[in-house]
Amino acid sequence: MLQERLRKGPFIPVADAQEALFARLRVRETQEIPLASALGHVLAEDIRAPRDVPPFDRSLQDGFALRSEDVPGELRVVEELPAGSFPTRPLRRGEAARVMTGAPVPPGADAVVPFEIVDFPLGSVGRKGETIVLSEAVPREFKVQRKGSDFPAGTNVLRAGTRIGAAELAALSALGFSHIRVYRKPSVAVLSTGEELRNPPEDLSPAEIYDANGPFLVGLLAERGFPVRYAGRVPDRMQDIVRRARELLQDVDVLVTSGGVSVGDTDIVPFAAEAADLEVVFRWVAMRPGKSTTAAVAPDGAKLWLALHGNPAAAYVAAHLFLLPALCRLSGETTPLPERHLAVLRGAPGIRETGGPIPYPLTQYYRGKLRWEGTTPVVDAARIQLSPYISSFLDSDVLVEIPHDRTVGEGDLVHVVRTACR
Ligand SMILES: Nc1nc2c(c(=O)[nH]1)N[C@H]1C(S)=C(S)[C@@H](COP(=O)(O)OP(=O)(O)OC[C@H]3O[C@@H](n4cnc5c(N)ncnc54)[C@H](O)[C@@H]3O)O[C@H]1N2
Numbered sequence: 001m002l003q004e005r006l007r008k009g010p011f012i013p014v015a016d017a018q019e020a021l022f023a024r025l026r027v028r029e030t031q032e033i034p035l036a037s038a039l040g041h042v043l044a045e046d047i048r049a050p051r052d053v054p055p056f057d058r059s060l061q062d063g064f065a066l067r068s069e070d071v072p073g074e075l076r077v078v079e080e081l082p083a084g085s086f087p088t089r090p091l092r093r094g095e096a097a098r099v100m101t102g103a104p105v106p107p108g109a110d111a112v113v114p115f116e117i118v119d120f121p122l123g124s125v126g127r128k129g130e131t132i133v134l135s136e137a138v139p140r141e142f143k144v145q146r147k148g149s150d151f152p153a154g155t156n157v158l159r160a161g162t163r164i165g166a167a168e169l170a171a172l173s174a175l176g177f178s179h180i181r182v183y184r185k186p187s188v189a190v191l192s193t194g195e196e197l198r199n200p201p202e203d204l205s206p207a208e209i210y211d212a213n214g215p216f217l218v219g220l221l222a223e224r225g226f227p228v229r230y231a232g233r234v235p236d237r238m239q240d241i242v243r244r245a246r247e248l249l250q251d252v253d254v255l256v257t258s259g260g261v262s263v264g265d266t267d268i269v270p271f272a273a274e275a276a277d278l279e280v281v282f283r284w285v286a287m288r289p290g291k292s293t294t295a296a297v298a299p300d301g302a303k304l305w306l307a308l309h310g311n312p313a314a315a316y317v318a319a320h321l322f323l324l325p326a327l328c329r330l331s332g333e334t335t336p337l338p339e340r341h342l343a344v345l346r347g348a349p350g351i352r353e354t355g356g357p358i359p360y361p362l363t364q365y366y367r368g369k370l371r372w373e374g375t376t377p378v379v380d381a382a383r384i385q386l387s388p389y390i391s392s393f394l395d396s397d398v399l400v401e402i403p404h405d406r407t408v409g410e411g412d413l414v415h416v417v418r419t420a421c422r
């Protein structure tokens with residue numbers, strides 16, 4: 001029965017848990033939105049260039065457009081073209097046009113010479129009707145940006161599944177898009193479970209603590225542009241948790257709770273998820289901290305309840321390994337898994353500090369900060385690695401992944417895991 005199914009273990013590897021979760025999640029529907037609000041969304045369509053960028057041959061410098069075959073020689077300036085004005089006629093033999101950076105190069109011209117290499121006969125400053133002299137040959141295409149050389153019309157520019165950042169906004173706007181089709185971002189509610197929790201400036205009675213996980217999770221998601229709200233706290237009572245979860249899941253796509261997932265007397269969240277008609281995808285993950293992180297989804301994959309540990313560092317680790325990737329997946333990213341890099345470990349706390357040998361084959365996740373030492377990537381392990389220590393957050397921007405059968409120390413090469421999605 002339920003108790004039996006949810007009892008401890010077997011532990012599934014982190015990668016299997018991620019895969020199982022992604023397989024169950026349904027990407028949000030698509031919507032057409034103005035480019036101005038597209039930042040952070042994921043493209044739901046491939047983008048082809050609808051036109052050439054740049055749309056005309058243009059000058060790369062302030063100077064004179066000319067026919068390379070006419071120089072060295074003396075040329076007559078027949079037109080003046082600031083950026084934004086179009087030539088009235090093609091250049092003929094012996095003619096030049098005064099052009100500013102970004103201005104169209106007249107038909108017939110195949111090079112631009114910057115002012116700095118032009119000689120001006122006495123009385124000439126190179127205005128319309130005056131002459132200029134080029135004492136040297138100029139190669140064809142010199143300082144000319146050809147029409148379509150940046151984005152040729154009809155070519156693929158961006159793929160569906162790409163998250164839109166500043167670079168993508170630049171390209172889409174240059175291509176003339178005012179609206180684009182994106183996936184709707186999943187909305188999230190963060191709920192902290194625990195009788196002992198309060199929020200500042202409430203007074204603490206003995207044995208009470210302030211909520212750290214709620215603000216952390218809200219911040220982690222808001223930083224990455226996900227619509228998230230803090231839904232406050234709920235006591236460790238089955239009916240309260242189930243009722244609150246049902247209410248919140250009416251409104252949002254994803255519920256993230258912290259606390260109540262271990263094997264203590266009040267650790268009832270995984271049961272509450274089933275009581276709220278969700279299906280548990282995983283319950284025990286072969287990782288430490290965070291081994292009883294639980295994921296449950298609605299049968300149609302449209303709703304996710306991710307139940308993280310109450311211990312803040314365990315919630316921190318699981319948020320990076322499961323919550324952010326799941327949100328990236330739901331919001332349409334094709335490759336939501338965290339990046340893995342190699343780095344040299346410094347300040348390794350060693351396995352003893354985390355409480356002795358591990359009774360199960362659990363992958364350990366230290367927290368640390370990545371930096372460069374010359375050309376070598378180095379990760380400084382946070383000073384304290386135990387699960388209840390919030391101070392370790394301040395020393396961390398990556399996870400250090402240590403396989404269960406390995407003990408690491410100062411100077412060892414380790415894998416660091418960083419969630420790329422934003
Ligand atoms: N007999 C066992 N005991 C424990 C096990 C185990 O396997 N067998 N697992 C331990 C591990 S590992 C962890 S981690 C904790 C996790 O417990 P829960 O996720 O069920 O979390 P709680 O019991 O609700 O709380 C744990 C701890 O965290 C504090 N907490 C809770 N919420 C917050 C919050 N929002 N902000 C700050 N701190 C919070 C809470 O007061 C507890 O101190 O269980 C071990 N026990």
Ligand code: MOO
Pocket residue numbers: 287288289290291292309311313314387
């Ligand atoms: O999840 Mo607990 O934090 O493994 O130690």
